[in-house]
Amino acid sequence: MPVLDLVYNSFSGSFRQQRLTALVAALEREGFAVNPLPSRIDGIDLSGKAELVCVHGGDGTLRDTVQALGDRAGQVPLCIAPSGTINLVARELGYAKQPAAFARQLHAAWERGPGSWVKSPLYRLGDMPIVACLSIGPDSQAVARVSSSLKKRIGRYAYVVAMMRQIRAWPRDPMTIRGELADGRPFECEAEAAIVSHGALYGGPFRLSHHAALEADSVELITLGRSTRLDTLRLVTAALLRQSLAERGIADIRTCRRIAFDRCVTPVQVDGDHMPDCAYAIAPGGLALTYVV
DSSP, X not given: OOEEEEEEOTTSTTOOXXXXXXXXXXXXXXXXXXXXXXXXXTBOOOOSOOSEEEEESOHHHHHHHHHHHGXXXXXXXXXXXXXXXXXHHHHXXXXXXXXXXXXXXXXXXXXXXGGGSEEEEEEEETTEEESSEEEESHHHHHHHHOOHHHHHHHTTHHHHHHHHHTSTTOOOOOEEEEEEETTSOEEEEEESEEEEESSSOBTTTBOSOTTOOTTSSSEEEEXXXXXXXXXXXXXXXXXXXXXXXXXXXXXXXXXXXXXXEEXXXXXXXXXXXXXXXXXXXXXXXXXXXXXXX
């Protein structure tokens, strides 16, 4: 069995040392040589020797791990032992939550070999990897308000608290979005809010577009021409009821290969985290991630 770098995020709202200890023990029982590595606020240091990298955290920790791998992200396979706030990628891939079950699942997948593993073409916002999703608008403004200490205490509910706090001063900032559809045709639209979904899920178990999937060499662009409080509530309600946003006229959905904004967009939510840096475009990253599952 391979040498495995186990990247864990001790700052995650659902992180527990006991669970990490149980995970290491379970992986070692399955024959993996485990090298635990804590993530840091300023990045992740990998061993450079692992045949497999396991992320014990959420989508943000996975994104930071992909960033740390650099060009090797297309060569070193990945897996996810869920421990983050939302875990969209882990949900979609069906990774077990319990350490023993996860270790058995990973062992079986490794034994089956690469033919059964999931390939996920990587997309980037500028130089930053996007492993699950991105948003600009009221959603990203709320994420920018999230208290890290509150997130550690109450997990995903910290996002609800942040959204409630911004209801009085509701942000609406129009932008022009241009790009290339998956079939090569150009497009242009005006929007006050945008969501880019690379995986099937968004905000938990919700599907905003039936075409979204980690294996797709495209991303789904969901736009709201108007993002008033009522428009946003309609989108959230439709997602909760698993209704089609496009059929109900709530949002426009496009399957895209490239997306460009007419100006610096900020704040941006990427994989559940606030990104203050200015960025203009989303494009293919030139490699594919491999998930052992």
